[in-house]
Amino acid sequence: MIETLLKQSSGPLTRELVQSPGSFGLGNVPTRLTPSSTTTSICGYCATGCQLKLHLDEEGNAINLSPQANYPVNLGMACPKGWQALDPLTATDRGTVPLLRDPATGRRQPVDWNTAIATFTDRLKGIQQTHGRDAAAFLSTGQIPFEEMAFLGLLWKSGMGFLHGDANTRQCMATAVTAYKQSFGFDAPPYTYADFEESDVIILSGANLAIAHPILWQRIMRNKRSPEIIVIDPRATETAQAATVHLPIKPKGDLALYYALAHCIIRDGRIDYDAIKNTEGFDDFAAFVQHRTPEQAAHQTGLEAATIEKVARLVSEPGKRVSWWWTMGINQSYEGVRAAQAMINLALITGNIGKPGTGANSITGQCNAMGSRLFSNTTSLVGGHDFANEDHRNKVSVGLGIPIEQITSDPSLAYDEILRAAEDGKIKALWVVATNPFHSWINSGRLSALREKLDFLVVQDMYHSTESAEIADLYLPAAGWGEKTGCLINSERRLAPIRPVRKAPGQALTDFRIFRLLAQSWGCGGMFQQWTDPEAAFKLLRDLTQGRPCDITGIRDYDHLDESGGIQWPYPESDADPHPSAERRLFESGQFYHPDGKARLLFSAPAPLPEPTDDEFSFTLLTGRGTSSQWHTQTRTGKSDILRKLYPAQAYVEIHPRDARRLGILNNQVITVRSRRGSMKASAYLAPTVQPGQLFLPMHYPEVNRLTHPSFDKHSRQPNYKACAARLEV
Template sequence: MITAPAMTFREWDGPLTSDLVREPAKFGLGQVPSRLLPDATTKAICGFCSTGCGLKLHLKDGEAINLTPDPDYPVNLGTACPKGWEALAVLDAPDRATMPLLHGKPVEWDVALKYFCEKMKGILDTHGREAAAFLSTGQIMFEEMAFLGSLAKFGMGMLHGDGNTRQCMATAVTAYKESFGFDAPPFTYADFEESDVLVFIGANPCIAHPIMWQRVLSNERNPEIIVVDPRKTETAMAATQHYAIKPKSDLTLLYGIAHLIIREGGVNQNFINEHTNNFEEFAKFVADYTPDRVSAETGISVEQLNKFAQTIIKGTPRVSFWWTMGVNQGHQATRTAQAIINLALMTGNIGKPGTGANSITGQCNAMGSRLFSNTTSLLGGHDFRNLAHREKVAAATGIPVHRIPDQPSLAYDQILDAADSGKVKAIWFVATNPSHSWIDQSRFNRILDKLDFIVVQDMYCSTETAKRAHLVLPAAGWGEKEGCFINSERRIGYSPKVRRAPGQALADFHIFRLIAHYWGCDDLFRGWTSPEAVFRVLQRCTENQPCDITGINGHEMLRKSGGVQWPLNREQAAKFDVSTSKQRRLFADGKFYTLDKKAKFIFDPPTEIPDQARDEYPLVLITGRGTSAQWHTETRTGKSAVLAKMIPEELMLDLNVNDARHLKISDGMSVRVISPRAELTAKARLTTCVNPGEVFLPMHDNRVNQLTYASFDPYSRQPSYKHSAVRVEKA
């Protein structure tokens, strides 16, 4: 076995990301057993981030014992990040949930399921269908997501359910729906390689999506790379232009760039006239965002603003705009995302190679959650409030239409508010750990203490949320079950079962089947016998939708084709050649999903940041991903000894050297980080990568969200993790 060399955290910053995906063995990532025959393999999709890399799983006696990246998969082309290399290792952790736990004691499945149904039925019967809710994930297969949402809402009679995709992608969903008429990321990963200008806003793919960054490095067009981010991230270090704006001044900046593009004659008037609405009103609106005003509000000089705008104008028609959590997790996130969309529309940079207004998704199956989790949208991107939609889904699923709710769920934060007020009495958490990840963590956990019944269904019994549960249901993990994921570029990929789950742990799919049986509603789901059977149901739900996948011939086609991007309806499938149709983007014909087939310019003035720096709390805390070896709450990546060598042993606070001098803090000193909500201790890391007045903490530490201020975008209801007022003191 290859062992990883001893390394300090600093050695893993920035540029080494490229080495990690090119020469992984150099860093102890993975081992390829030479004794395996070439045909003793199968293929899978990685279950960590939204990149959706293809992996070759090497088998012995029918079980995966190791893996290598798939050189033929069109996403990653034979590369993998540290998390992907260690995907199998984390399945063997000693804290796996192996039996149901009732009040902390092991019980048989029969006892657990009877208790689950008795408690949930009692709460729903006594307090009504709004008294219980489920909160799910972007980590399980979409066939499982669909089963959960349908079981809870159609079978058990719950009204409310949301997912932790609310923390990462709700903004992009809302922005696309309002601007394009449907939640439709338009791009394909080939656009990373075909752009003349790439603009990354609130995105750090070098660390968060290393394989996407590898695709950028493969661009042979000598592109300009523009990064808009308050921090000098690893991606910003590699960029040709970095604009270190004041935190959450991005909306003002984008309006200012639009102003300059219009002033300099950089708009594509033909595209605007033929394919968009509301541009004249938008142009009048941004007339007030002069360079002087924007410079004062963002901290970017007038000269820099002009250079930014001129780069876009000269780069037309091959400019691509990319964003992720730095935009989505803001108090005015939806309008910020739409300001990015507006730039793509006004310059005609959409529907063509190397272009697009492109949201980079977070979780491996957040796109699947957006279409099929049955939370805020009815299956297949339909509307709960539309009778015709309910009737269509009823016909497709075989569920009586009267069992389908005629109103959408409350959003995540609203479900929690209802629990705080006593209206929601029970919550069922599936493959998510919000006691760690939810904003203003202490309030979240106080709310959990009020609930009559907490169920956690997870592969580990040691998560912060599982420790608070009355009932823990042990679930199989990635590699221990089968189903499909949808990645950022809309590619549907199949992942097989290649390992046995430990103990009595079951695939989430089979847990849902058992609950349906014990609840007494299994007759509603009599055809939902396997993930592929549910896939066929969901195909019918998508018919004539923008996400129509009726042309996919089941899991086998996905296995053979290297994944398939939606849409693929029957007519498209008749022309589909898996050898030549690996990459497909949306809107090549200039037609969008609105009633008049035109995209819409949407805008609002910037509003005041809720938790501003002030005398007692003079610094702005920004949170984000720490290293490419870490994933979210580290529920899985924290189990890998190899990945542990790539992260600091202690929580590190990035502090500007000038602020440190004023505070008399030296590098490596223990410091207290204090907000009005909580405080924690970290080690100071002095740097110029954060501006004076700003500090940065990685989101993976289980204490960081005790500090964050809970504000929410009014349209997407997504939490704003990127701006909280704090102070720093010597410990």
């Protein structure tokens, strides 16, 4: 059967992929596109979810692109990454053939797919038989369509019988997921992008939108209500410099600030009593913040008490629409969940939720992180269900035709726990799909030692050259964005499809096809007989969401999504409008997803930094996005000649001129940045935008995460990338 599947290769490119009769996943037969035609696809970088128009030649290959003018997300705009989205597809280091490491020479050698699939199956089955279902794990991504995510998670847990798997959305969105689940009863970002344009007061916390999400910053610039824009960030970022108010807070002083704001608002009676009726825990919260005064918070935040009082009035003015927004500056923190919930609390007690221009709104990082949150079968049972709920397991069993005994009720280890178990020798094998943890993980130097503990490392990626792929025992070449179909879900819960506009190089296959091959080889192919192609999988997953907060049963197919300009969940069949509104927000009725319909006000005392400065390491090191042309580990943006010209090739560290003078450091001088975990060389950039005593490194350079501190939010297990102790050496 495997040999038959492998002979079924792709033909010319197509706007639609149609399954050939009797095939098992590799037989996608494309229809020819007309000469000089166009198609559309959602950008595969960040979770803004811009739609691009792709211009095709006679063979159906994309030769150029432009932003889609009437799409309700980007409204004809694109950032530098979007304009250059095709460049990574033609990189010279694309994987074109499976590579297997020769144990005798230690070198990776090309092999055929039969050998690669057989090796994967034999090695993983051997490990499972010897060590059990806990002895292997997958680490996946927010970069592939949710149909592929679901296939991977179900194949691994129900088909192959392993337990542990997590996605790299743990590095960017776990905090928001946990905060929303605990506060609202479901992971439900309430907003729509139109709220940027309808707010009177916009608070951006740990969010440098001008760089990290340029299209969303442009949406703010379209606001005709002359909004107050308040930026809470230790650095005077590009966004902070354009704001009406910049609060240069001490690193991780956010939580103390939010509690002081709540103190002022409750003290002055600037609350919405009707909205508070829809919450649980207000009296306890009011008692908690009673003594958390602006004067007390001044020391923890570095802000003057009068400034805190002024901001409290701005964010609670009656009749004003106030929206709270955050990204990685909050999420990637040792107490990010409580910080996010502190903003949720402020929105709830002032009635700023469920109405235009309001909300407590997490902006997602990766293009399909929301898809991962609902469909990856990692932290939540596929389709927004709960592994521990017997009714949910039965529903998934019936809906997908999976025997109930093969749907686990046990939770997986989280990302950091998986890596620690591998370090301890308990996990013997890792399967890494479309992510690069040997660059991106916190305190990444530890992973070198971890690699030696693994019996088998598989990396499935577009490129054979990533830090993770280069040390793999088995490398599987995968198609990337632009070479596959499927659905992404953006930050505002909007589903929309991506389309294939190039043929993957050499023998590279879509992740969907690779999973089908592995299912057949493992012996569980019958479990996935209906998963003939991504759109067939979409319909299975769509139907599975019935009755859940993320119900999308009203969506017919991919064409329906295209015709509608994407559709935000929920969109249940019971009240589906044939012409869905472009913008829809949650909680307009004041009802939430807890059984009693009320939101929860959750809080706890702020904790000190896990690694404070001292005489030896006297600087606080901050990390974050460098420029709008860089993306994560630069695996793709580094392939574009144009994008590479828009950012420094070598790592640089921002330092305040006063600190530079004190240490005798000149602009552009190469210096050493050191933490207790490692060191790196960087070019000094004298920048008054960082405060004295602080440093800033862009996260995109491979050396940076050798320095970061391995601390985690206890509620979400998200790493604390944003603040650790460091020193400079000249």
